[in-house]
Amino acid sequence: MSTPSSPSYPSAAEVLAAVPKKLYIAGSWSDAAGGGTMPVDDPATGEVLCEVADAAPADGQRALTAAEDAQEKWAATAPRARSEILRRAYELITERADALAALMTAEMGKPLAEARGEAAYAAEFFRWFSEEAVRIEGGFSTLPDGRNRMLLMRRPVGPCLLITPWNFPLAMGTRKIGPAIAAGCTMVLKPAPQTPLSSLALAGILAEAGLPAGVLNVLTTSRAGEVVEPLLTGGHVRKLSFTGSTQVGRTLLAQCAPAVVRTSMELGGNAPFIVFEDADLDAAVEGAMTAKMRNMGEACTAANRFFVHSSVAAEFADRLARRMGALEVGPGSRPGVDVGPLIDRAGRTKVEELVADAVARGAEVLVGGSTPEGPGCFYPPTVLTGVSPASRLMETEIFGPVAAVLTFDDEDEVVATANSTEWGLVGYVFTQDLNRSLRVSERLEVGMVGLNTGLVSNPAAPFGGVKQSGLGREGGRVGIDEFLEYKYVAVPV
Template sequence: MTDTPTQLFIGGSWVAAADGATMPVDDPATGEIIAHVADAGAKDARLAEDAAAEAQEEWARTAPRVRSEILRRAYEIIIERTDELAHLMTSEMGKPLAEARGEVAYAAEFFRWFSEEAVRIDGGGGVLPDGRNRMLLSRRPVGPCLLITPWNFPLAMGTRKIGPAIAAGCTMILKPAPQTPLSSLALAAILKEAGLPDGVLNVVTTSRAGEVCEPLLRGGRIRKLSFTGSTQVGRLLLAQCADKVVRSSMELGGNAPFIVFEDADLGKAVDGAMLAKMRNMGEACTAANRFFVHRSVAEEFGRQLAERMGGLVVGPGTRDGVDVGPLIDATGRAKVEELVADAVERGARVLVGGRTPAGPGCFYPPTVLTDVDPGSRLMDTEIFGPVAAILTFDDENEVVSRANDTPWGLVGYVFTEGLDRALRVSERLEVGMVGLNTGLVSNPAAPFGGVKQSGLGREGGRVGIDEFLEYQYLAVPVR
């Protein structure tokens, strides 16, 4: 989008950072700077907080149907501008255009879903057990929210948080990742065009996250934090929320097991592996991290997966025919390189990939490793890259134990043709979501989230709006 804003969005207006600071946005395919956007500081955060707090009371009184129609208009605008938004996303984070278009559709669907949920907020009532009193329950917005989104799905992570906040009647401050601010700024412009009142959404782009976020969480006016990012940062934010008991929901790291039993349909399993591993170049919290394959089918599964991975075309996301774009930055690529090198030093065999190409950009080839030592660092580290690490197993109890042997519990994948085993293993996995004979679990109509150190709460589905609502109980004596 050639007219994408580059300033902060506060109180319905586009403004420069108070100290005039800006930060560059790089194209990870070339390393070139594509834009400079405002780099907010503490003063800008206070202005955004003022705007959200001032707008909250009136916005909370807005009719649910009005909120619903704003979200529906925004959905329609996003769909109309799919190509523009996809090009913008590809330019700032690298994913191929076909995948970026898919994310635009996914992102828009959150607005359509929550436009429908906005008019279904209900309460309850009834006679209390003593028979003399009545109970009336109502649900109301939690209040001003701080939304913090990651760089890997810059549009969809915004709509997944903004959608339910708008539907519930909450105002908000959105802080996008510094690597990908342009998609969030474009989204703010779309919502303004769709009729969102001034101050309801404020977007603060910054490279100074601590200077911006901590005062907001400790200040007392922000009543809700919704964060998607690393477990390490999530712990820090939870500590900052403790002072004012800020309600929190968090979607944190993952270490997804991908289990292939001896009775699995290997065609389905390889198809599922390609989805679960290669979506977004492997830069997804739902990405399969540890491939546990039954010893009797491990060699054939590895061969087929390596053939499919090796056939993928790596290059700039804007180029026709490209399947795999660059990783987000040099730091992300260096992490993948180090994890692969560690696994190889411990005896892993490289079936395909494993070598960083020469030239500009943060590219890394699709890689399949087999004979991976369980002590390898990539077994307990979120890879966030296009690397499939295969280990073998012999027994169901053994593989369930190994799959659960991690602090994380976001998603797991199970491939088997046996119904009993499918249900039994899925129920034993310590995860918030299971892909059964599929490598794709994300859907706006389903609750997304994990257990253990993968997070708190759920996003999407019928329960997604609950994170932004409080109950109020009214006791009514009847004489």
């Protein structure tokens, strides 16, 4: 369906007034047990936008019970009916993209144009999985010994716990909710405490699209450990889908072990961005801007370590610094702003410390590198050259607008260095040599490669990593498999 050619964004006050601030359980909006609330801050000013319900452990159990009660009937719902709900939700998100963008900008800071892009991206997951809902297939065959026929069924795994991060508050919700709905699973969604409003708005959209009560339940809470652990260890959640840090992922895996909860996890990244001597530098710089500056660098797919062949490193770094230095920093709601604030003070302090460490080890600052005065959690786009391999930012997910440039001369050397990390989510390769492009793509220990492009995310592609960057895949034709089980029935011949 068509979208307006010229966005018309409502004010933050308008979108905040339209979003419920309560828990969404069993199809109803309710207060948290004990009436507790938590603040939602504006990272551009540090001021409190509003208060939302702060769920307690009892609310978690109530939400899970609602999901369990709805599971059998929802699993028996016709695939086409599930598909149509997702399609209607896709249309509603598309129609309300401007308002959803304004909401995301208010609660996490990204510029309005980028937030609107996320709204479109989020909607596409519902459209994609609306199409996958009617394509869940089993099988039928005679077994090799000829004694039995094999009937193969696909069934939903059951009630799911979905935990989403703050950096893409709408799209990470639809990327998990979409396949769960398509597969016939009920859900408890726990969004990040920094960005609960997008998830609450999404719950309202799905209810309007016809999703039955209890299929989706939303818990906003500042006490994730207290609320989540009892759900995972109690034996009633059958699936956990988590996007967040590797450290938290390890904790959740341990909590899943006693009840053998099925898991899929999209964890941290430390993406290498490799520019060979024959690369098209125009394409490489453009790709670097996309891979580094998407969402102010607060993305697990963000390019972290820039390895540039020594013959083109100076020109690449200079061109990248000019591009990044020309970006306008400010509140995401202000027209013309390219780079909004980081999510909070802790996030900005981490970036400051990583840059200071690199400079102390000999790095040169080409642009940026110093924190501006005034309110908000702003940090300027920064390019560093002469970065020591011993710098902390080489082994830490930066999650900020900082590009660290190192040089190399040998393919084997750069591949080995790129792989020398516990993470393996995505890598970027720029070269015009076809054989080398395929060879290096195969050798990189990552789940995704951007070959002469800085953007890999797409609802139609399987998203996920290897090593400590996660388990399983989201999106693409395989995304729904994470929410389905196989059942084999032996039938005598």
